[in-house]
Amino acid sequence: VFKVFLKLVDELKCGKVSSEDTLQVSGYLKKSEYTVLPTVHNRWVSLHPSFGLVCWCDDEKLMKEFGSLDKIELLHFGELTDDEKEMISVKLPLLMHSLGIPTFSKVVTREAIYYGLMDSSSKASFVNWVLPYAQRYIYYEHPDTYAKLKQSGFYNLSHLRVVVVERLYYKNIIRDLSVASEKRLETTTFLQNENITLRHLETFKLKFDPTPKLVGLI
Numbered sequence: 465v466f467k468v469f470l471k472l473v474d475e476l477k478c479g480k481v482s483s484e485d486t487l488q489v490s491g492y493l494k495k496s497e498y499t500v501l502p503t504v505h506n507r508w509v510s511l512h513p514s515f516g517l518v519c520w521c522d523d524e525k526l527m528k529e530f531g532s533l534d535k536i537e538l539l540h541f542g543e544l545t546d547d548e549k550e551m552i553s554v555k556l557p558l559l560m561h562s563l564g565i566p567t568f569s570k571v572v573t574r575e576a577i578y579y580g581l582m583d584s585s586s587k588a589s590f591v592n593w594v595l596p597y598a599q600r601y602i603y604y605e606h607p608d609t610y611a612k613l614k615q616s617g618f619y620n621l622s623h624l625r626v627v628v629v630e631r632l633y634y635k636n637i638i639r640d641l642s643v644a645s646e647k648r649l650e651t652t653t654f655l656q657n658e659n660i661t662l663r664h665l666e667t668f669k670l671k672f673d674p675t676p677k678l679v680g681l682i
Contacts, residue, residue, distance in 0.1 A: 465501075465502055465539075465540070465541055465542060466541035466542055466544060466548065466552075469541075469555075469556055469559060470551070470555060470556075472486075472559055473555045473556065473558075473559050476559065483562070486559070486562040486563060487562070489563060490511075490562065490563045490564045493510050493511040493563060493564065493565075494510065494511045494512055494564070495510060495512060496510060496512040496514055496515075497510070498510040498512075501518065501537075501539055501565075502539065502540045503518070503537040503538055503539060503540050504538045504539075504540045505534075505537065505538075506540075507537065509537050511563075511564055511565065515537055516535065516536070516537060517535065517536050517537065517571060517638075517640065517641060518536075518537040518539070518565065519536065519537075519538060519539070519565060519566045519567060519568050519570070519571055520538065520539040520541075520552075520556070520560055520565055520566075520567060520568065521538055521539075521567075521568045522552075522553060522557070522567040522568055522569050523567075523568060523569045526568065526569055526572060526636065527568055529636055529645040529646060529647055530636075530638075530643060530644075530645055530646065531646050533643075535638075535641045535643060536568075536571075536638070536641070536643075538568065539565070571638055571640070572636050572637070572638055573636070573637055573638075573639055574634045574635070574636055574637070574654070574656070575634060575635055575636075575637045575639075575644070576632065576633075576634050576654040576656065576661050577632075577633040577634060577635060577648055578627075578629040578630075578631060578632045578633070578654075578661055579629065579630055579631040580629050580630025580631060580664075581627070581628075581629055582628045582629060582630060582664055583628065592626075625658055625659045625660070626660055626662065627659060627660070627661045627662070628661075628662050628663075628664055629661060629662070629663060629664065630663070630664055631650075631663065632650070632651055632652065632653070632654060632661060632662070632663040633648040633649060633650050633651065634648065634649055634651055634654055635647065635648040635649070651663070
């Protein structure tokens with residue numbers, strides 16, 4: 465299967481396979497009878513909703529956080545060498561996106577866990593003051609990051625709600641399947657939708673994670 469995908473990638477690059485061809489294949493894969501995708505559960509599936517969530521692993525470390533993944537159909541590429549595993553992250557993402565097969569990291573989101581709700585008035589005033597300047601800096605200096613933040617809704621600063629807490633953590637979850645990671649990680653700031661949750665600190669400076677899931681304040 466891995467070699468078939470690699471061949472498709474190479475043929476796309478040289479023009480033997482067109483984007484219209486990949487769209488046609490994607491359409492076939494959405495049919496329930498087109499079970500040509502092998503999974504780690506030793507099953508053959510298609511992208512039809514009856515097979516549940518089908519994706520491919522782009523982050524083994526993240527995947528291991530979840531322990532059992534019985535509710536997810538992860539594609540099985542066979543026994544691969546280390547070089548072949550590296551090729552997956554380099555060559556397959558664009559093809560998989562074209563076929564409508566998401567990465568594991570894309571189906572995972574983060575959920576905040578906090579303790580000790582505190583008065584947020586002073587932090588809210590500071591954040592509301594500094595973010596427009598930070599937004600302008602990111603727009604000019606890091607346009608790709610700004611685009612991702614804009615997609616997440618972060619650019620709509622006037623609606624931002626600040627919450628200050630004593631202790632703040634997050635855990636990775638797959639919301640559609642009600643599946644949660646077996647561990648939680650400490651953080652100083654968590655941004656989700658129109659809420660930014662901050663751990664109480666005396667002094668901090670603003671820095672940005674290129675992914676719009678977290679904005680770190682330390």
